[in-house]
Amino acid sequence: MKLLTKSWDKINPLDINTYIRQRGYEALQKVVRMPPEDVVNEIKSSGLRGRGGAGFSTGEKWEMAATAKADEKYFICNLDESEPGTYKDRMIAEKNPHQILEGLLIGAYAIGAKKTYIYINGNYKKQAEILRIAIDQAREKEFLGKGILGSAVDIEMEIFEGAGAYICGEETALINSIEGKRGEPRLKPPFPPISGLFGKPTIVNNAETLANIAYIVRQGAKEFSCRGFSTSPGTKLFVLSGAVKNKGIIEAPLGITAQELIYNSLYGGGLEAGKEFWFAQIGGAAGRLMPVGKLDQPLAYSNCEFPVGSGSILVVDKNADLKDHLLSWAGFFHRESCGKCVPCREGTYRMREIAKRLKNNDLRKKDRENIEDILWTLGNTTFCPLGKFAASAWGDAIKMFGKEIIL
Numbered sequence: 001m002k003l004l005t006k007s008w009d010k011i012n013p014l015d016i017n018t019y020i021r022q023r024g025y026e027a028l029q030k031v032v033r034m035p036p037e038d039v040v041n042e043i044k045s046s047g048l049r050g051r052g053g054a055g056f057s058t059g060e061k062w063e064m065a066a067t068a069k070a071d072e073k074y075f076i077c078n079l080d081e082s083e084p085g086t087y088k089d090r091m092i093a094e095k096n097p098h099q100i101l102e103g104l105l106i107g108a109y110a111i112g113a114k115k116t117y118i119y120i121n122g123n124y125k126k127q128a129e130i131l132r133i134a135i136d137q138a139r140e141k142e143f144l145g146k147g148i149l150g151s152a153v154d155i156e157m158e159i160f161e162g163a164g165a166y167i168c169g170e171e172t173a174l175i176n177s178i179e180g181k182r183g184e185p186r187l188k189p190p191f192p193p194i195s196g197l198f199g200k201p202t203i204v205n206n207a208e209t210l211a212n213i214a215y216i217v218r219q220g221a222k223e224f225s226c227r228g229f230s231t232s233p234g235t236k237l238f239v240l241s242g243a244v245k246n247k248g249i250i251e252a253p254l255g256i257t258a259q260e261l262i263y264n265s266l267y268g269g270g271l272e273a274g275k276e277f278w279f280a281q282i283g284g285a286a287g288r289l290m291p292v293g294k295l296d297q298p299l300a301y302s303n304c305e306f307p308v309g310s311g312s313i314l315v316v317d318k319n320a321d322l323k324d325h326l327l328s329w330a331g332f333f334h335r336e337s338c339g340k341c342v343p344c345r346e347g348t349y350r351m352r353e354i355a356k357r358l359k360n361n362d363l364r365k366k367d368r369e370n371i372e373d374i375l376w377t378l379g380n381t382t383f384c385p386l387g388k389f390a391a392s393a394w395g396d397a398i399k400m401f402g403k404e405i406i407l
């Protein structure tokens with residue numbers, strides 16, 4: 001069932017020839033002889049959904065940029081990855097960088113972009129260096145640059161190192177950051193495929209999304225879409241952490257239940273000795289809390305109660321202190337709020353204050369009254385989804401355990 005990680009142990013990330021020996025760049029060679037619209041259609045019919053969190057159809061997004069009329073277009077790989085407990089994009093860059101490069105080049109060809117960027121989290125120094133070496137080696141082999149593989153196609157690639165802000169993973173804040181502006185989200189619409197970097201049609205795709213592209217082009221859309229969940233085909237890189245035995249990155253088909261992912265010996269292998277499952281957080285700090293009664297729910301992108309988001313799964317056992325988790329989530333979103341809109345800037349601040357007082361057994365009567373107001377405001381009135389993310393786990397904790405018990 002492995003598509004993404006299958007050849008990782010045969011690849012030396014610093015040697016392009018080891019990637020080529022695993023059929024690397026075969027898809028790019030095929031693509032530069034295809035009409036770009038056929039490439040878009042192949043990705044559309046694969047049903048691939050973006051792995052950056054929201055799960056939007058990759059092919060439909062590419063189609064928007066491909067059909068937009070403009071003298072210049074851009075394609076950006078999103079490797080900002082700042083979600084707590086998530087490091088799957090970092091691992092792709094580290095283990096098989098050309099898998100990202102090949103997907104990015106195919107995407108750029110499909111939409112007609114001559115310039116591509118890899119926007120990488122500023123803390124990922126080692127991975128940025130690996131990608132730089134990969135770009136140089138790909139250029140030497142004529143996979144990128146002027147006249148790719150003897151064709152008339154020119155595509156350039158540049159690495160842009162961010163400063164590690166969570167909000168710069170949001171595509172419009174990321175675009176602002178490349179333009180040299182403050183890393184704050186833009187109002188949508190217009191959406192980036194219509195007006196993105198420097199006002200031109202731009203695709204931003206997550207690194208894992210792009211890592212699927214060469215496989216789809218080489219093997220065909222059907223071979224990809226027959227795996228995974230009906231509305232979310234393919235496999236996913238899950239990052240397991242917390243009280244589970246086998247921690248780390250696990251590739252599994254989308255639609256897998258949390259029960260199987262956590263307990264099957266092929267994956268999580270159950271809980272650490274002496275620990276009892278309490279709840280799991282699905283999709284990072286922005287994710288929802290799954291109680292034991294919901295473990296049989298599929299993990300996918302749509303038609304499911306627990307969207308898989310970035311793919312990180314935190315398993316929490318009954319000995320854990322919920323107050324620590326509530327403070328950690330509130331602290332993260334308060335720190336990462338970009339400050340552009342009042343409900344998030346103030347709401348995350350107030351939430352962290354309440355979380356601190358809760359931890360110190362110093363709650364005020366007003367805190368109990370205010371918390372629902374703050375959660376509603378974050379969930380419904382903020383400029384970008386970060387506000388909703390901040391309210392997600394807190395809201396679930398209150399629903400699951402009761403406000404009277406927590407506060």
Ligand SMILES: Cc1cc2nc3c(=O)[nH]c(=O)nc-3n(C[C@H](O)[C@H](O)[C@H](O)COP(=O)(O)O)c2cc1C
Pocket residue numbers: 049050051052053054055056058078079080081082083166167168169170171172204205206207209210384385386
């Ligand atoms: C606050 C916030 C942070 C985000 N961080 C990331 C990130 O680190 N990596 C990522 O790929 N997408 C992130 N996204 C989603 C991006 O805005 C965008 O939807 C994604 O890069 C599109 O790629 P995909 O279609 O391949 O998933 C974030 C969104 C929000 C609202």
Ligand code: SF4
Pocket residue numbers: 167185336337338339340341342344345382383384385386387
């Ligand atoms: S919701 Fe938060 S992160 Fe988003 S724009 Fe407002 S202040 Fe910035």
